[in-house]
Amino acid sequence: MPMLQNDYHLSPSRLSDHYSLEITAKDVDALHDSKALIAPDTQIAITFLPGEDPSSRLAATQAVRKLGFEPMPHFSARRIDSLRSFETYLHAAVAQAGVTRCFVVAGDPLLPEGPFSDSAALIATGAFERAGIRTLGVGGHPEGHPHMSEAQCWDVLQSKCAEIAGRGMEPLIVTQFGFNADPFVSWLDNLRRWGIDAPVRIGIPGPAGIKTLLRFAGRCGVGASTAVMAKYGISITRLIGTAGPERLIDDLAARILPSHGDVRLHFYPFGGIERTVRWIENHRAPR
Template sequence: MTRPALSFEFFPPKSLPQSFRLWDCVTALAPLAPDFVSVTYGAGGTTRKLTHEAVQAIGAQTGLDVAAHLTCVEASRDETLGIAEEYRKAGVDRIVALRGDPPKGAGRFVARPDGFSGSVDLVEALAGRGFDVTVGAYPEKHPDAADHSADIEHLKRKLDAGADTAITQFFFEAETFFRFRDACEKAGIDAPIIPGILPVENWAGTRRFAEACGTSIPQVVADAFETAERDGGADLLATALATELCDDLLSGGVEHLHFYTLNKPDLTRDVCHALGLTPGVSLQNVA
């Protein structure tokens, strides 16, 4: 088995202590030689400046290929494309293009009259300007979608509009991803779809996140975390479950793993090490 590609997602810091945490996370995971790293964008574009600063700093200080998240919420077309061009000037040609969450309390997404109508419109504009565009994908039904088929149709429209690849929302069972991958193939989607992995740092927070984005939680996983938290073994359980999930995905032909780090590197690094992915070591070397 050849070494899979890796990528890591970070979020921009909002304070000096968070800046140190981000940098600690980047330096801890950089030796794993990720294919790229990405920096998120706050709801309603609230971290626009911070995202740009983090993208520039990581690229300049580490030489890593950095992808910048970009949304079209609460911004005109000119403002959004202006931000994209600022990234290009900073040497960033890879954009993770998302519709984005509306600002807190705003309810559902409403496009501005002078803004992009949604992610498909945004992808088409970015691809037309020569950016390498990655989009989001939902292996389970998006809360705003009519059904799962509508999700897949929407993903196909984004890829047809010029996106190169997709990264999924997190999930707990490999079969969830495999069913989604098969459904995408049936729909005529042949672009790479990268599974998103979330090692569970905080079970209560993960449950809230799962409910918000439509990720189903197997009862056995919920029960296991409730027991592990009582017994002080939550990190060990999180590492074991994420490692098993990644191993199942790799055995099923997955060639790239994308980790949502939450700017906390330890679990992600532990999972990679458990898979035999250490600096300078491939799966072939440990088989």
């Protein structure tokens, strides 16, 4: 989609206002060490990894709250073995970490480990609103979904957002990360055309080694062609060194319009939390 001509210019620093971060349970020490670099109440998502002890994930959620940030624990539907374990963990997160926002995904397993085949099944239980959750996040896929057509992606996303709102909660969309602004801008255009007005967090890869970035791209099914990576600032014929998302963020800032609504950035700190938040602050500084 060609870039729209307009007089609206969103600065990269403004686009980065109120950014969010994603961590694993193992990242708590690094988050603590980086506390001074992160604004209070920053939204911190805590992932739901396979084979992870739920108590470790709960401890990480508690730590996020104690550090003065806003925890958003993930719930991976196909990795939850029972309704009881789902509700037990949810209520513990609310009671012990003051959780008011959560994020739901289907999860990677092809076959569910319990009664939930997808994130819609978790939403349908009514457990989130009963627990007092006010914001419920779902995933967005600007570069498509490996198991759904484009039309199915839009149908499912629209249905989830409507279901969440109908249950008295605010939907939030957090996208898969990417290296190219084009799919993000096109997806935002289509999102609003579908009448979905939920706030959006665009997934941004934090600065990292080039091999690390390509490894995560391959694992997550993100487009990383030679042309895309060259636009991002990486030559895949030279895998030495590190790369940050400055070109991507600058391009997004130049192309996101008022009609796109509430759009912020969500950072995946592939190169480490401290490196990511230091990079964000340096990029936000006046240039």
